[in-house]
Amino acid sequence: MDKKTYYQTRNKIFNVIWISIIPPRGYNRRKKIVILPSELHKFVFCPKQFLFDKKLKRKPPLKRRILILIGKIKHYLYIKRGYKKEHLLEAEIPWLNAVLIGKPDAFKVKDNVIILEELKNRNGPLNGAWDSDVIQALAYAYLLKENYGKNVKITIIYKNRKVEVPYNEALLKLCLADYVAVAIGASVPIAKKSGKCRWCQYQAECK
Numbered sequence: 001m002d003k004k005t006y007y008q009t010r011n012k013i014f015n016v017i018w019i020s021i022i023p024p025r026g027y028n029r030r031k032k033i034v035i036l037p038s039e040l041h042k043f044v045f046c047p048k049q050f051l052f053d054k055k056l057k058r059k060p061p062l063k064r065r066i067l068i069l070i071g072k073i074k075h076y077l078y079i080k081r082g083y084k085k086e087h088l089l090e091a092e093i094p095w096l097n098a099v100l101i102g103k104p105d106a107f108k109v110k111d112n113v114i115i116l117e118e119l120k121n122r123n124g125p126l127n128g129a130w131d132s133d134v135i136q137a138l139a140y141a142y143l144l145k146e147n148y149g150k151n152v153k154i155t156i157i158y159k160n161r162k163v164e165v166p167y168n169e170a171l172l173k174l175c176l177a178d179y180v181a182v183a184i185g186a187s188v189p190i191a192k193k194s195g196k197c198r199w200c201q202y203q204a205e206c207k
């Protein structure tokens with residue numbers, strides 16, 4: 001593990017402990033936080049953009065909106081025998097007093113396993129899958145696991161290839177705690193500029 005990953009992991013573990021044991025001011029334990037896998041995806045893609053979206057609610061550039069629309073149409077047209085599509089699921093996240101709600105793209109129950117397919121309207125990276133896609137798929141897998149009580153086999157389907165992702169609840173927990181810490185204002189992310197900023201609608205405000 002390199003130094004950067006070590007510090008990132010350490011901060012995430014700190015967030016889990018902090019929120020679970022000593023909730024920060026303004027965090028109402030009686031009011032459950034609703035988390036959507038699509039928001040988690042946005043958060044992992046860029047936590048700063050996720051925050052800007054909450055405050056400024058600015059639409060993405062037209063090109064990006066067109067791609068989102070094409071993605072939605074592709075999802076709609078994706079039909080596979082035996083698979084359930086866009087089935088609304090809900091599961092508690094007790095250690096964070098939160099509830100996860102979402103609709104996996106497509107899944108089927110086969111014997112003791114659930115096969116989950118997550119569709120993406122873009123190419124995958126050279127190796128593995130994009131972090132934001134992995135976390136979103138893990139969130140859907142968590143929903144399925146909690147609702148059906150079975151193991152989940154995850155496949156992310158990119159335009160150029162398919163990637164199998166192992167179920168990793170520990171990683172999802174770290175990310176959920178990080179997400180909640182930012183969502184309730186207990187932690188403020190710093191901007192990490194990269195190629196992803198090219199299509200960002202908050203470039204002027206992002207420092």
Ligand code: SF4
Nearest residue numbers: 046048049197200206
């Ligand atoms: S400019 Fe880049 S770092 Fe800043 S919010 Fe947009 S994507 Fe994130």
